[in-house]
Amino acid sequence: MKMLIGGKGVSKSKTIDVLNPFDNSVIDTVPYGTAKDIDKAIASAQKGYEINREMPSHKRIAILRKTAEIMQSKYEELAVTIASEGSKTIKEARKEVGRAINTITISAEEARRINGETIPFDSAEGSENRVGYYYRFPIGIIAAITPFNDPLNLVAHKLGPAIAGGNAVVLKPATVTPLSALKLAECLLEAGLPGEILSVITGHGHEIGDVLVTDERVRMVSFTGGVEAGKTVAKRAGLKKIGMELGSNSPVIVLEDCDIKPAVESCVSGAFWAVGQNCIGVQRIYIEESIYDQFRDEFVKLTETYKVGYQLDEDTDMGPMITEKEAVRVIEWVDDAVNNGANLLTGGKRKGSLVKPTVFENMPSTAILDCQEVFGPVVTLYKVKNLDEAIQKCNAVNYGLHGAIFTNNVNNAFKAIKQMDVGGIIINDSTDYRVDLMPFGGVKNSGLGREGIKFALQEMTEPKVVCFNL
Secondary structure, X not given: OOEEEOOEEEOOOOEEEEEOOOOOOEEEEEEOOOHHHXXXXXXXXXXXXXXXXXXXHHHHHHHHHHHHHHHHHOHHHHHHHHHHHOOOOHHHHHHHHHHHHHHHHHHHHHOOXXXXXXXXXXXXXXXXXXXXXXXXXXXXXXXXXXXXXXXXXXXXXXXXXXXXXXXXXXXXOOOOOOHHHHHHHHHHHHOOOOHHHEEEOOOOHHHHHHHHHHOOOEEEEEEEOOHHHHHHHHHHOOOOEEEEEOOOOEEEEEOOOOOHHHHHHHHHHHHHHHHHOOOOOEEEEEEEHXXXXXXXXXXXXXXXXXXXXXXXXXXXXXXXXXXXXXXXXXXXXXXXXXXXXXXEEEOOOEEOOEEOOEEEEOOOOOOHHHOOOOOOOEEEEEEEOOHHHHHHHHOOOOOOOEEEEEOOOHHHHHHHHHHOOOOEXXXXXXXXXXXXXXXXXXXXXXXXXXXXXXXHHHHOEEEEEEEEEO
């Protein structure tokens, strides 16, 4: 596929192979983008910003609605693309397409709700004759950098609100999963988006990322990725807005008063969805000691029913890691845990890029898996005496994206809501729950700001005050 500069397809003599992670077969190639391509894209975005800021909101709404319709017509094509270039099974990929359509649809709806309000200037002495209001205006060019694990919907979460708010975007998708992003861009252009508003540059982050985030013409960086990369972006970006979602190692609390069977089912799904390559995937489960053995046994039994294999097979439950290198890293972390004394209950084996769903207990604090985000199909069970101990252990790491608690006691639920240091807490479901209209983001090393269309629009626009002296 061609990359896009100012909405126009661009080829390069040097290309990057896009591989199926199951067998490393080449499914397509994309151009090898350079710093010069980024410069051209930003120059085009300057024109695109002028076009979009003057575009009436009803036209933006119409373009986004039409985009969602086109995506719907290409539903299976988009799902196959997601599954072919990434780790998701075809069933998981279909769900991502549905969410991405919803994200773009919500963006169209929110484009008509970028509201301001009147300001009571006369509440200040000496301003009796003043009246006015504020309204929100687009901030300009947004640099969007997206990861591999949701290659369509996370792109939609950048592009939808940015376009709805009147901005221009230069998108740098994950090097290993650029095709879904390019197909979404094609849908937007087919729907009538002026080309100057959107560029999609394919290439390696270490070569073009710094050029993109440091350019003074860029007024905001919207980044989803790892903590270390996020820290580098924050240091290099300069005086511009930054929105970041940097992942987590999400904790779940399971209390003795919960319904165990649905708790097990939800946590297994939350741990192994998309091969655990999921920023809100379940990684740590704190179980009250009176039900620990029952929960553990049922959790392991259900985990061992998972069929791991080719992600495009309809009966596959869990596909490959995004690369064999990542699969090797996960097994190294598994071996580190075993060597530090953790008890491996199931899994812990690899074949190529396939890693068996893996469950631990008795994880020591000296193991990497105890405190870092594994971003793979590994979950650890911990026995706790009570809710207080569970909350303390949940908060003991430097992440805080989503947390969850299973309980039928409303007082326990509200205690966790108040005391868990997270950006979102889910009651009687796993941490792996999100709808695309809710505010999404974390505390500590899990990021800055919030996504979710309405909330992203707040980040991607600024208030302008208007005051009349009558």
